[in-house]
Amino acid sequence: KGGLLRYISLFSGIEAASCAWQNLDMEPVAFCESDPYPTSVLTYHYPDVPNLGDITKIDWSSYHGKADIVVGGSPCQSFSIAGKREGLRGASGLMYEYIRAVQEVRPRWLLWENVPGALSSSRGEDFRCLLSALDALGYGLAWRVLDSRFFGVPQRRRRVYLVGHLGDRRAAEVLFERESLR
Numbered sequence: 001k002g003g004l005l006r007y008i009s010l011f012s013g014i015e016a017a018s019c020a021w022q023n024l025d026m027e028p029v030a031f032c033e034s035d036p037y038p039t040s041v042l043t044y045h046y047p048d049v050p051n052l053g054d055i056t057k058i059d060w061s062s063y064h065g066k067a068d069i070v071v072g073g074s075p076c077q078s079f080s081i082a083g084k085r086e087g088l089r090g091a092s093g094l095m096y097e098y099i100r101a102v103q104e105v106r107p108r109w110l111l112w113e114n115v116p117g118a119l120s121s122s123r124g125e126d127f128r129c130l131l132s133a134l135d136a137l138g139y140g141l142a143w144r145v146l147d148s149r150f151f152g153v154p155q156r157r158r159r160v161y162l163v164g165h166l167g168d169r170r171a172a173e174v175l176f177e178r179e180s181l182r
Contacts, residue, residue, distance in 0.1 A: 008032070008063060008105060010055060010072030010098055014041040017071045017111075029067045032058065032101075055097045060104035070105055073113035073159075074098050079126065081117040088126050095126070099133045102164075109171075110134070110164040116145050118160055130162070139164035142172040 005026045009017045012033040028046065033039050034054045042051050052058050074095040078086035088095065102110050112130070119127050134141055141164045148157040163171040 005068045006066065007069040007071055008067040008101070008107070010070065010101055011074055011094070012042060012051070012072070013038045015046065018046065026069075030063065032072070055094065055101070058101070060101055063105045065106060067105055067107045069109040069111060070098075070102050070107045071111040071113075072098055072101075076115040076118065079118040079121045080115045081120075088122070088129065095130055096133075099130070099137075102134065102139075103137055106166070108166050110139060110162075112162040112164075113159050116158050116160050119145075134162075134164055137166075139166055140169035140171050142169075142175045144175045 003025060005024075006029045007017065007021075007026060008030050009015060009028060010032045012031040013035075015028075015031060015038075018028055028049045031042050031046065031049055031051045032053070032055050033042060033051055039051055039053075042049070074097070078084060078088075078093070098112060118130075121127065131141060141162060143160055143162040145158055145160050148159070149155060161175060163174045165171045
């Protein structure tokens with residue numbers, strides 16, 4: 001409700017969020033992708049949306065208050081049960097850059113997506129760090145593992161989705177059916 005929602009997409013890849021949200025009243029403010037191939041895809045499909053590049057080098061101060069949502073899935077390789085399980089010591093440590101972006105942009109909403117192994121990485125400590133940091137910023141949080149096969153995608157692809165809303169617990173209303181919130 002309330003018109004156009006603006007978002008910043010982190011770890012954009014070829015931009016799944018924009019594809020998923022194309023028929024909604026949502027507009028990208030900026031992308032954040034440093035890999036050459038996805039960067040060329042973004043440039044081709046979204047020539048008017050800036051790609052900020054390497055997330056570790058971005059000063060988010062000019063984006064403070066400019067986005068309603070920060071969306072992204074930090075690298076999953078070291079969270080995955082198929083990987084080395086390095087947790088935050090590996091590529092998945094870029095999760096802290098996601099937190100930094102949220103802290104500096106201060107969107108009303110956030111959406112973080114990753115493999116279910118993020119829940120058990122380092123015996124749950126890595127996910128606890130994410131929840132603790134976002135809670136300290138004032139976000140009410142809810143998370144759930146969803147499988148794409150139940151949403152019209154012809155493959156099994158389980159992902160954990162973490163939704164946050166600044167100042168209250170409305171995030172649960174996004175991820176859970178009304179009947180399960182009673």
